[in-house]
Amino acid sequence: MAEFVSRWLSAFVAGAQSAGPAELVAVALGLAYIVLAIRQHRGCWIAGGASTAIYIAVFLKAGLFLQAALQVAYVVMSVYGWVAWRAGGELAARPRSWPLSKHGLTLFAVIVATTLSTPLLSLYTDSPAPLADSLGTWASVAATWLLARRYIETWFWWMIIDSGLATLFASQGLVFTAGLYLAFAVLAIAGWRAWRRDMAKPA
Numbered sequence: 001m002a003e004f005v006s007r008w009l010s011a012f013v014a015g016a017q018s019a020g021p022a023e024l025v026a027v028a029l030g031l032a033y034i035v036l037a038i039r040q041h042r043g044c045w046i047a048g049g050a051s052t053a054i055y056i057a058v059f060l061k062a063g064l065f066l067q068a069a070l071q072v073a074y075v076v077m078s079v080y081g082w083v084a085w086r087a088g089g090e091l092a093a094r095p096r097s098w099p100l101s102k103h104g105l106t107l108f109a110v111i112v113a114t115t116l117s118t119p120l121l122s123l124y125t126d127s128p129a130p131l132a133d134s135l136g137t138w139a140s141v142a143a144t145w146l147l148a149r150r151y152i153e154t155w156f157w158w159m160i161i162d163s164g165l166a167t168l169f170a171s172q173g174l175v176f177t178a179g180l181y182l183a184f185a186v187l188a189i190a191g192w193r194a195w196r197r198d199m200a201k202p203a
Helices: 002-018 021-038 044-062 065-084 100-124 130-148 154-171 175-200
Strands: none
Touching: 021 044, 021 175, 044 065, 065 100, 065 130, 100 130, 130 154, 154 175
């Protein structure tokens, strides 16, 4: 275990040294986004929108085309989140829960979308990981929508998604970004705990 951690830290440092300025800025803004989201601060959508806008170029360069397209969707969702979380708005209140049956339907939709997009990505692009790229993209779209709607289960989605995406990014040489997504997965646990506390407070 110690050897694995040591090797990962060495790779992370090497990735940080080789990362371009754009990736470094996107990582910093991404960390700001997740911390602000945990605190339910509306400014998270500004940091998230800026980070994902930069990642469009980063992922295109790495050949992760659906991940690049996902960043465009994130920018749009950031605008939606900013508007939805405004003071006095419909979603300005505390977090809430979503029925398990609806999560099941959402997961089914993610699987269908992944099944349809994976062969297209393989056929028309040179994506090195079409299945992982597709699955990570559609699952992230669903999880971002859950976050914008303040459903607490979004954090469970992100724990799994971010862990998987960290592996994908590391395999494409984006080690610094992979480290960021591992941090996201850990912070998702903190996000769930913080939102659960808010839900338990008296109205």
